[in-house]
Amino acid sequence: xxxxxxxxGDLGKVQVGQDVHAIGHPFGEAWSYTKGIVSQxxxxxxxxxxxxxLKHRADVVQTQTPINPGNSGGPLFNDAGxxxxxxxxxxxxxSGVSFxxxxxxxxxxxxxxxxxxxxxxxxxGSKTGKCDEPVRLATERxxxxxxxxxxxxxxxxxxxxxxxxxxxxxxxxxxxxxxANENGKNETVYVDKNHDMKFDYVVYDTNEDGKADLIGYxxxxxxxxxxxxxxxx
Numbered sequence: 001x002x003x004x005x006x007x008x009g010d011l012g013k014v015q016v017g018q019d020v021h022a023i024g025h026p027f028g029e030a031w032s033y034t035k036g037i038v039s040q041x042x043x044x045x046x047x048x049x050x051x052x053x054l055k056h057r058a059d060v061v062q063t064q065t066p067i068n069p070g071n072s073g074g075p076l077f078n079d080a081g082x083x084x085x086x087x088x089x090x091x092x093x094x095s096g097v098s099f100x101x102x103x104x105x106x107x108x109x110x111x112x113x114x115x116x117x118x119x120x121x122x123x124x125g126s127k128t129g130k131c132d133e134p135v136r137l138a139t140e141r142x143x144x145x146x147x148x149x150x151x152x153x154x155x156x157x158x159x160x161x162x163x164x165x166x167x168x169x170x171x172x173x174x175x176x177x178x179x180a181n182e183n184g185k186n187e188t189v190y191v192d193k194n195h196d197m198k199f200d201y202v203v204y205d206t207n208e209d210g211k212a213d214l215i216g217y218x219x220x221x222x223x224x225x226x227x228x229x230x231x232x233x
Contacts, residue, residue: 012168036065
C-alpha cells in the first residue's frame with residue numbers, strides 16, 4: 001500500500017551538464033547506484049542492437065553515467081527523483097558514453113492500446129492496404145520544440161494519415177489527429193487530458209471546416225465512444 005509510481009520527467013527540461021542518477025543490477029550485483037551527467041539529448045537517434053542487429057530509432061538522452069549489462073531497463077533519475085530516461089545501451093567505441101530512452105518514447109509505448117511489440121505490418125509488401133497496427137513513418141519535434149510528433153500510417157499506403165503529439169509538459173494534453181481521407185484536414189481528434197495514456201474524449205469535425213461538430217465520451221478499447229453529444233458553438 002505504500003508503493004507509489006515514479007513520475008516521468010519532461011524531456012524539454014533536461015539540460016546538458018545536469019546531474020543524473022542510475023540504479024540497476026550490473027553483472028548481477030543487486031541495487032547498485034551510479035551518478036553521472038547529461039552529455040546531450042538526441043532526437044530521432046538511430047542505432048543497431050549488438051545481439052540481433054535490429055535497427056532502432058528513438059529520442060535518447062546521452063550521458064556520462066557508468067552503465068553496464070544489468071542496468072538496461074532501469075531508470076535514469078534527475079535530482080528531483082523523476083525518470084528522465086530508461087537506461088538502454090552504451091557505446092562499443094569508447095567508455096563513458098551511455099544512452100537512455102527518453103520519457104517521450106516511454107509515454108508513446110504506454111499509450112499503445114494494441115500489441116507493444118514491433119509493428120507487424122510493413123509498408124513494403126503490403127497488398128491489402130490495411131495494417132494490423134499503424135506504421136510509424138517519422139518522429140520529429142514541433143515548431144515550438146516543446147512536443148514530440150509521431151507521424152503514422154494506419155492503412156499501409158506509405159502516406160501519413162494520423163499524428164500523435166506528446167507534449168514535454170504533463171500540464172498539456174496528448175493529441176491524436178486523424179486525417180482518414182488524407183486531404184490535409186483532420187476530421188477526428190482524440191484527447192488525453194492528464195497523460196494517463198487513456199484518451200478521455202474524441203472530437204469530430206464532420207464537414208472539415210475546422211470547427212468541432214460532435215464530441216464523443218466513454219471510449220472503449222477500440223476508441224469508439226459510448227456517448228456522443230453536439231459540440232458547443
